Amino acid sequence: MPSYTVDVEVKSNGRAVTNGSDDSNGSIRLEKSTIGCGSANIVWHKCSVEKIDRQELLQQKGCVIWITGLSGSGKSTVACALTKALHARGKLTYVLDGDNVRHGLNLDLTFKAEDRAENIRRIGEVAKLFADAGLICIASAISPYRKDRDACRSMLPDGDFIEVFMDIPLCVCEARDPKGLYKLARVGKIKGFTGIDDPYEAPLNSEIVLQQEGEVCPPPEAMAEKVISYLEAKGYLQA
Numbered sequence: 001m002p003s004y005t006v007d008v009e010v011k012s013n014g015r016a017v018t019n020g021s022d023d024s025n026g027s028i029r030l031e032k033s034t035i036g037c038g039s040a041n042i043v044w045h046k047c048s049v050e051k052i053d054r055q056e057l058l059q060q061k062g063c064v065i066w067i068t069g070l071s072g073s074g075k076s077t078v079a080c081a082l083t084k085a086l087h088a089r090g091k092l093t094y095v096l097d098g099d100n101v102r103h104g105l106n107l108d109l110t111f112k113a114e115d116r117a118e119n120i121r122r123i124g125e126v127a128k129l130f131a132d133a134g135l136i137c138i139a140s141a142i143s144p145y146r147k148d149r150d151a152c153r154s155m156l157p158d159g160d161f162i163e164v165f166m167d168i169p170l171c172v173c174e175a176r177d178p179k180g181l182y183k184l185a186r187v188g189k190i191k192g193f194t195g196i197d198d199p200y201e202a203p204l205n206s207e208i209v210l211q212q213e214g215e216v217c218p219p220p221e222a223m224a225e226k227v228i229s230y231l232e233a234k235g236y237l238q239a
Ligand SMILES: Nc1ncnc2c1ncn2[C@@H]1O[C@H](COP(=O)(O)OS(=O)(=O)O)[C@@H](OP(=O)(O)O)[C@H]1O
Pocket: 070, 071, 072, 076, 097, 098, 099, 102, 111, 115, 116, 117, 119, 120, 140, 141, 142, 143, 144, 179, 181, 190, 191, 192, 193, 194, 198
């Protein structure tokens, strides 16, 4: 685990924070080891209302549907079609879209490898909380590195991380180029663009693969239906 320090400003009426060293200028430096969950002196607090109770209330099972693929492969479109179709069936869902999360929670992150890893780790942690809340959480992010996706998988109980691979060829994504980013990447105006000069590691064993039929891409609703069939077969749409 990377180690770093966090600066905490203490207001004049603020309380001291334990386990940090005071540098006497109003700021305290906390070593990550003192704030991480694996550290000493932090004990998990259990509540009497648990995931199973929330699932009973919602009549569904909490899980994470992780949609990965190149920019322009249709991740956000399928995520929206899926949330809409599940919502219509009375199922509680929430979409965590890479683009959107980078507007807030992950505003501080760039596209260099370690920031992408942190982006995925945070999305994974938030998705895990939503799944624990009993929701069907749909995370859609390029998530180009296998190791980072696998780390998110390992945060969840077996079966609850459902990887959906948008297996759409780069040439199709590039032809779509709805934001004009591939064009900029091709002329070197964006460096480290996934699929152009940054790697995309395709899943080796994803639960669901969504792809073209010949030259034709099925409509997003049909792709969403494939995911719903999987959820149904695995019992996620009932408590
Ligand atoms: N260098 C580079 N590489 C890839 N994508 C880039 C880059 N710079 C900006 N963008 C835009 O950011 C969106 C991807 O954000 P993600 O959080 O999903 O990326 S990642 O999972 O951290 O790799 C992605 O959105 P989508 O097109 O929806 O995938 C792009 O629009």
